[in-house]
Amino acid sequence: MIPDGTGSVVEADVAEPAPAAGEVVVTVEAYSVNRGETFLLEAPPRGWRPGKDVAGVVASVGPGVHGLEVGQPVVAHPEHSGWAERVAVAADRLAPRPADMPATVAAALPLAGLTALRLVRLIGALPGRSILLTGASGGVGHYFVELATGLGARITALTASRPRGRRLAELGAEVLTDLTAARGGYDVVVESVGGAYFMATWRLLDPHGLFVWMGQASRERPLLDFFDWTGGTSATLRRFDYTASPVSVADDLVTLLRLVHTGRLHPELGLVAEWENTPEVLADLIRRRVRGNAVLEVTS
Numbered sequence: 001m002i003p004d005g006t007g008s009v010v011e012a013d014v015a016e017p018a019p020a021a022g023e024v025v026v027t028v029e030a031y032s033v034n035r036g037e038t039f040l041l042e043a044p045p046r047g048w049r050p051g052k053d054v055a056g057v058v059a060s061v062g063p064g065v066h067g068l069e070v071g072q073p074v075v076a077h078p079e080h081s082g083w084a085e086r087v088a089v090a091a092d093r094l095a096p097r098p099a100d101m102p103a104t105v106a107a108a109l110p111l112a113g114l115t116a117l118r119l120v121r122l123i124g125a126l127p128g129r130s131i132l133l134t135g136a137s138g139g140v141g142h143y144f145v146e147l148a149t150g151l152g153a154r155i156t157a158l159t160a161s162r163p164r165g166r167r168l169a170e171l172g173a174e175v176l177t178d179l180t181a182a183r184g185g186y187d188v189v190v191e192s193v194g195g196a197y198f199m200a201t202w203r204l205l206d207p208h209g210l211f212v213w214m215g216q217a218s219r220e221r222p223l224l225d226f227f228d229w230t231g232g233t234s235a236t237l238r239r240f241d242y243t244a245s246p247v248s249v250a251d252d253l254v255t256l257l258r259l260v261h262t263g264r265l266h267p268e269l270g271l272v273a274e275w276e277n278t279p280e281v282l283a284d285l286i287r288r289r290v291r292g293n294a295v296l297e298v299t300s
């Protein structure tokens, strides 16, 4: 799948990938699509192809890679180009996948799961802490709510509608469809919608709380006013980037796979389709019609 110049993708024949030193080529069985990739598709870098979340099997192994065999099931987080039948991935961005874990389930893990896991790590101790999460009905939100409630946090999740928050409620979150119903005084706010939601949620933060700024799904810039910062008057504001991590992608993928395999983390597959439907699925994601992750099956 290559950028079509209109913010979506189109099928095309591309060069067969070959593994460089330290890389493996993965035969892709399923991939998932992420909102951040839809932003890149609006103005794609020259030569770039989308695709950061794949599950499949090892097709070939480059020099210097040990412990991986051809045919081995894996999940991987390539830098790009994963919406394809095969992709080259650095070996430190991939982990062996349990043979009984379907590729569709594993493909939903990397970007959203790594983000949620690393958010938990950034926030620190969770038992008893109250957390307000915006943009909660997507891939990151479902993983974060399950991980954080499991560690004892009290999550308030903002979604567009009750049906979009149904699974979040099952996972233990208090689901709101309107910020005016939020009680305020949250220890932590995790904000990813942008625009007016930034200041509105800052005002709901404990004066000494932690505000994690992690996205702008609305594409609207927050407007900040120094003199309007009621709520978190002396709070900490952290810009979060999931790629800045003290733990490697491979190690965090191993953790996520273990949590899923032992029944403690459940990827929310809101939409599974054949990969020729990628343009339609991207449109659904952009229009907020996907709950959790959208996954495409690659059937060559």
Ligand SMILES: NC(=O)c1ccc[n+]([C@@H]2O[C@H](COP(=O)([O-])OP(=O)(O)OC[C@H]3O[C@@H](n4cnc5c(N)ncnc54)[C@H](OP(=O)(O)O)[C@@H]3O)[C@@H](O)[C@H]2O)c1
Residues within 6 Å of the ligand: 034, 035, 036, 111, 112, 115, 134, 135, 136, 137, 138, 139, 140, 141, 158, 159, 160, 161, 164, 192, 193, 213, 214, 215, 216, 217, 218, 219, 240, 241, 242, 243, 285, 286, 288, 290, 292
């Ligand atoms: N900083 C980082 O490193 C990092 C990493 C990964 C993701 N992110 C960001 O974190 C956010 C969540 O990621 P995700 O993969 O879970 O995204 P996602 O699946 O698209 O979920 C985002 C959610 O935001 C909500 N939303 C509210 N207002 C919106 C608007 N105007 N336009 C679009 N969505 C809106 C939607 O839920 P409702 O329809 O229920 O309101 C949507 O389900 C995104 O903004 C993403 O770009 C940041």
